[in-house]
Amino acid sequence: MCSRRLEATSWRSTVSTLSYLTWDQLNVSPFNVVAWHGNYTPYKYNLENFMVINAVAYDHADPSIFTVLTAKSLRPGVAIADFVIFPPRWGVADKTFRPPYYHRNCMSEFMGLIKGHYEAKEGGFLPGGGSLHSTMTPHGPDAECFEKASKAKLVPERIADGTMAFMFESSLSMAVTKWGLKTSHCLDDNYYKCWEPLKSHFTPNSRSPAGPK
Ligand SMILES: O=C(O)Cc1cc(O)ccc1O
Numbered sequence: 001m002c003s004r005r006l007e008a009t010s011w012r013s014t015v016s017t018l019s020y021l022t023w024d025q026l027n028v029s030p031f032n033v034v035a036w037h038g039n040y041t042p043y044k045y046n047l048e049n050f051m052v053i054n055a056v057a058y059d060h061a062d063p064s065i066f067t068v069l070t071a072k073s074l075r076p077g078v079a080i081a082d083f084v085i086f087p088p089r090w091g092v093a094d095k096t097f098r099p100p101y102y103h104r105n106c107m108s109e110f111m112g113l114i115k116g117h118y119e120a121k122e123g124g125f126l127p128g129g130g131s132l133h134s135t136m137t138p139h140g141p142d143a144e145c146f147e148k149a150s151k152a153k154l155v156p157e158r159i160a161d162g163t164m165a166f167m168f169e170s171s172l173s174m175a176v177t178k179w180g181l182k183t184s185h186c187l188d189d190n191y192y193k194c195w196e197p198l199k200s201h202f203t204p205n206s207r208s209p210a211g212p213k
């Protein structure tokens, strides 16, 4: 399931957020068809019922632990797409920066917010919005989240109450349609600004007095 070890095949970078329209607004529905081909059947599942697991010692576990559905490829351990959720849960990890770490990886990440506030971008990512971080594009929490989490006392805390965010994580590249980029007028040209206030705290000679054992 953890496809992050796959070597990069593409260095094309895209970071963008957009708002998408609901089936109602588009006036279509995946259920409004005469028949579905073969064994495919539309199925509605309440994501609130999915029981996620998480780190109980230290460190931020790869989000593939939150995989609800996976579409396997022919390469073992490399998914065509994992469907992952970020539901309400407890955060208890010690000695850890608890929000998503800053990273770039070989997978393309398309995220969406159904309701609430995504923990890594409380203000800038609205319900009905989506973001695409393509293969090897660096990304992570916004500046506000970084500052808050860096100073927070690591007591057990609720994360994402009232929230449902999801991600399609794919070993393939995704392209945004012309409709999404232009015609819809829904592209957030200012998305990158959520990282602009980040300050450098890099102190090359500092050592943690008591790192994880
Ligand atoms: O980028 C994101 O916000 C999604 C994400 C969440 C997380 O907890 C760790 C890695 C990751 O890509």
Ligand SMILES: [Fe+2]
Pocket (backbone or CB within 6 Å): 103, 109, 133, 139
């Ligand atoms: Fe990510």
